[in-house]
Amino acid sequence: MKKIGKQTIQFDTPPTILDCASIVGPKEAQGPLAKYFDQTLDDEFWGEKTWEKAESKIIKETVNTLISKSGIAIDEIDCCFAGDLLNQCISSSFGLRELNVPFFGVFGACSTFVESMSLGAICTESFAEHVLCATSSHFCSAEKQFRFPLELGNQRPPTSQWTVTGAGSCILSKSGQGPFITTITPGKIIDMGIKDGNNMGAAMAPAFADTLVTHFLDTGRNPSYYDAIISGDLGYIGKEIVIDILASQGYNIKSNYNDCGVLIFDKAKQDTHAGGSGCGCCGSVFSGYFFKQLQEKKIKKMLLIATGALMNSTSSQQGETIPGIAHAISIEL
């Protein structure tokens, strides 16, 4: 493992993404990616009494599905990185409290999935044989915590994003047949002064652009190196913005760039405004859709950049701006 360029980490023995699993809620099940997820739910409560319990159950069952699918015994997993959007990451810690695996709770807002994978990958280069990474989000628990009660008759502005109900998880292994995590470009916190909590895409886009350009400069790669450059959840507006920003810096990413938040819902039919968001968005779309594309060799080289808005409801009430973050990992066969 060594540092190349300004802030990119390159692996000597790139860890393998051994397997992935994902579970999503009913709205995501009506979206275009429905068939790629391991399980889709009919009901947001999933038999639980509260949204928070339901979210914990989603991440718990996603991890259980993953473990039984991968054939790795629980005691072979050396540690686990997990996170979510609820205060103090209770979905992950409550959901995984019976797992009996050393646990690191991580928070990077919607960038948590790639943050967990980055940290997990670094562990496989030293002590760990197998590392588990998981993230979740739930529309209803997130609305309750960050916005308004579900039954409030308010209108969502067209720039707002829809928090994905779902979870994604993966197991990283020291040795394996790929797909390999070859490099990591951890992002810096970038704040361009956006205050509108209903326009997260615009708040996170500068961080995405910074990480992506840094990744290109550090590795000497260019956009055409990758079959797919995928952002976590910038949504439609963020997607348009980063295409513009990258073009202004001399990179054309129009043809191979897309966004998990754009892919997971059908904008015309599902009325999700600017697209999906949340830790579960990037997590479930990568674990469900992109991992299968990699396995089937339809995508051979991809750059996954999860973006996060590092704010909470107190900071936005106090009129603070929204700092953004973006972490990138390159995944190659």
Added chain:
Amino acid sequence: MDIDWAQVFSWMPLLKCFIVGGLICIVGQILIDKTKLTPARILVIFVTTGAILGGLGIYQYLVDFAGAGATVPLTGFGYNLAKGAIEGVKEMGIIGAFTGGVKAAAGGIAAAIFFGYLASLISKPKMKKQ
């Protein structure tokens, strides 16, 4: 006592009410779409504006003209509070300023609390389908 339905549905007062009520809502809609204010802030703006206009005696003209078109929107709630406080002062001086407003609006406030509690007993939030 028989109800004179022709009087109840006499169209001119209803039309005035419809138009004035609708116009007040349009003001709210413009605030929502143009200013990114949250619903709570918009309700506060309406109730305070209503109270001030009520205190100045201006809102009374709108109430006389449009009836429920002016009293049903939250500006009317503010007007009602202000009117109650002024009447309270007339009746019993400074104490009336404190009791009059809430007294006038007591029915609405109590109903909202009671029905809110009732709804929470029997109903559960559900995911927005859209």
Added chain:
Amino acid sequence: MGTNKNPLETKEGYQNYVDQKSPNSPIWKNCFNAFWVGGLICTIGQIISNICKQRGFDIATSGTIVSIILIGIAAFLTGLNIFNKIGKFAGAGSLVPITGFANSIVSPAMEYKSEGYVMGVGGKMFTVAGPVLVFGISASILIGIIYMIFNTQSITLV
């Protein structure tokens, strides 16, 4: 290289760029829906008020009855998970009338039921509507006091 201007040069520049990139709400459609739904709610109130008058109630009592009935209807529709759909369609049309006030009390009561009846329902009931009462009641008290001061100096305000 770099044919377009970089939107990230300054924070102000980026904000302007974002404003121009972000779609606006369909304001004409929203206003139209707000107008007729809001107008209709007020008209229902007027009809109730007319009936009350025929029954011999005075104006103040009629107004209270109208408020209670509209609040009851809004609470009922919120409990049936219908009010949020009306609100999404009508925007300020259902928010600005007293129905919106009712909905903003009932919806957190339902949402926070999971935290118990005392601290959840009881404590969080006014998270959205609380400011309305704080500002409304405070304003009314101030107005009462100001009215009293002006009146004792025999300047008629109302």
